[in-house]
Amino acid sequence: MKPLHLQLETSNFRKRLKRLHYPLEVILLTVRWYVAYSLSLRNLEEMMAERGIEVDHSTVHRWVIRFVPLLENAFGKRKRPVGRSWRMDETYVKVGAQWKYLYRAVDRHGQTVDFLLCAHRDRAAAQRFFRQAIGRNGEPHTVTIDKSGGNLAALKSLNAGRETPITIRQVKYLNNVVEQDHRAIKRLIRPMMGFRNFRCARIILSGIELNEMNASHP
Structure with missing residues (x-):
């Protein structure tokens, strides 16, 4: 599979991009560096200046917010199937002055299944995550979770009425792969020092997750 920053160039989105003040190749490379490496916006401003390209860090941020959704759409059409044994967990992410919750799942080989940023950590958020993940990847045979009551309740609700229910495991050590x-x-x-708002957080996290998924593909 092509690197994440090259996928947009061969897609139909290219014809939609008008009035760019920088070469598209430069923009996509800068966006990829931001989501692929531990770099701040000012780091990228300095790195571009060293290459003779004068661009303000706020412009880099606008590039990320504008182009990651296009990359997300292009990648979604090429995502490879994942395994049917999932490890699911959530982690904390600071947005503004508040903590939000990033729900994530990987398969037994560590390949990212799906992700979802939520304002709350509860049964409803877990249900939303599982429905999205299943809609995009198909049903898992087994889901391993921690002792979270919300995650367990969400899975039990999804299992209600199914002829073949999803097997639920609550084994902490098996979730080490998703915690890592x-x-x-x-x-x-x-290096990003938190996110400005929920929309920016969702887009930037999508870019990071998509790059990680793309990097794991041969």
């Missing part, structure tokens, strides 16, 4: 994956995501967002 949380750390990788947090390492990338640390």
Whole structure:
């Protein structure tokens, strides 16, 4: 699969991009660096200046917010199937002055299944995540979770009426793979010093997750 920053160039989205003041290749490369490495916007401003490209860090931020949704749409059409044994958990992400919740699942091999940023950590949020993940990836055979009552209640609700219910496991050590994956995501967002608002957080986290998924594909 092509690198994430090249996928947009061969898609139908290119014809929709008008009045760009920088080469598209430069914009996509800068966006990819932001979501792929532990870099701040000012780091990228300096790196571009060293290459003879004068661009303000606020412009880089606008590029990320504008182009990540296009990349997300392009990648969604090419996402490879994931395994049917999922490890699901949620982690904390600071948005403004408040903590929000990033729901995530990986398969047994550590490949990202899906992700969803939510304002609350409860049964409704977990149900929303599972419905989205199943809609995009098909039903899992098994889901491993921690001792969260909300996650358990969400899975039991989804199982209601199913002829073949999803097997639910609450085994903490089996969830180490998704907890380690949380750390990788947090390492990338640390230089960002939190997110301005919920919309920016959702878009930037999507870019990070999509890059991680793309990197795991041969």
